[in-house]
Amino acid sequence: MKKNFFIFLFIFILLPIQVWAEDTSGLDVDHDGLTNSEEINKYYTDYLNSDTDGDGYFDGEEIAKHFSPHAKAKTLSQYDLDGDGLSDWLEIQFGTNLNNYDTDGDGFSDYNEVLNSYDPLNSKPIKLPQEIIIDTTKQTLTAKLNNISLVIFPVSTGKAGYETTRGEYEINNKIPRAWSKTYGLWMPYWMSFIGSQYGIHELPEWPGGIKEGQNHLGTPVSHGCVRLGIGPAEWLYNWANIGTKVKVK
Ligand SMILES: [Ca+2]
Ligand SMILES: [Ca+2]
Numbered sequence: 001m002k003k004n005f006f007i008f009l010f011i012f013i014l015l016p017i018q019v020w021a022e023d024t025s026g027l028d029v030d031h032d033g034l035t036n037s038e039e040i041n042k043y044y045t046d047y048l049n050s051d052t053d054g055d056g057y058f059d060g061e062e063i064a065k066h067f068s069p070h071a072k073a074k075t076l077s078q079y080d081l082d083g084d085g086l087s088d089w090l091e092i093q094f095g096t097n098l099n100n101y102d103t104d105g106d107g108f109s110d111y112n113e114v115l116n117s118y119d120p121l122n123s124k125p126i127k128l129p130q131e132i133i134i135d136t137t138k139q140t141l142t143a144k145l146n147n148i149s150l151v152i153f154p155v156s157t158g159k160a161g162y163e164t165t166r167g168e169y170e171i172n173n174k175i176p177r178a179w180s181k182t183y184g185l186w187m188p189y190w191m192s193f194i195g196s197q198y199g200i201h202e203l204p205e206w207p208g209g210i211k212e213g214q215n216h217l218g219t220p221v222s223h224g225c226v227r228l229g230i231g232p233a234e235w236l237y238n239w240a241n242i243g244t245k246v247k248v249k
C-alpha cells in the first residue's frame with residue numbers, strides 16, 4: 001500500500017511538477033517577447049516584469065530594436081551592463097556574457113580580448129581574424145573582428161582620376177610617421193596596403209605643422225590613399241597587424 005502511494009505520488013504529483021519546472025524556461029510569463037530563459041541567462045532582465053527599465057517599452061521590443069532593456073533611451077551599443085568596456089551590443093554579437101566581464105575566466109576581460117583580437121570565449125590565446133573594409137561610395141572604413149563590426153570611421157579616399165583601386169589587399173607595412181617624397185608631406189600612422197605607394201594614414205601634415213582639415217573626411221579628396229581623422233588613425237594603427245586583410249569596395 002505504501003509502495004503504491006509513492007508510485008502515485010511520483011506519477012501524479014512529483015513528475016508533473018518536475019516537467020512543469022523544466023518547461024518554464026521556454027515560457028514567456030511576463031509576455032514581453034523574451035522567454036524566461038533568455039531573460040535569466042542571456043539578457044539579465046526581470047522575467048516577471050515586462051518592462052525592466054520602466055521606460056514604457058517591453059524588454060523584447062527593446063532588444064528587437066537594438067535598445068537596452070536596462071537603461072532608458074540608450075541603445076545596446078551605448079550600454080555596458082557589466083562595465084567591462086564592451087557594449088551589450090558587441091557582447092551579444094560575440095556571444096559573451098553581458099553580466100560577466102571575463103566570460104571564459106582566463107583573467108583577461110572580454111573587452112581586452114576583443115580589443116587585442118583574442119577569442120573571448122576561449123581561455124587559450126586564440127586569435128580571431130581582423131579585416132578592414134573601405135567603402136569608397138559611403139566614404140567609411142569599418143574594422144571587423146571575426147566578421148563583427150567593431151567601429152566605423154569616416155574617411156577620405158582618392159578623388160576623381162585618382163580613385164583608390166578596388167580589390168582585396170593586406171597591410172604590408174606600418175610606419176608611425178611616414179614622409180611622402182612625392183607630395184612633400186607627413187602621413188602619421190601610415191599603413192601601406194597597395195604596394196608601398198598607397199596606404200591608410202591620418203590627415204596629412206605639411207612641413208611647418210599645418211594639418212589637412214577634418215572637414216575633408218567623408219569626401220574623396222586624396223590622391224588614392226585612405227585618410228582617417230585624428231584619433232581613429234591612431235586607434236586603427238594600434239589595432240591592425242601586418243597581414244590584416246583590407247577590402248576596398
Ligand atoms: Ca519574458
Ligand atoms: Ca523597457
Ligand SMILES: [Ca+2]
Nearest residue numbers: 080082084086
Ligand atoms: Ca560589457
Ligand SMILES: [Ca+2]
Nearest residue numbers: 102104106108
Ligand atoms: Ca577572458
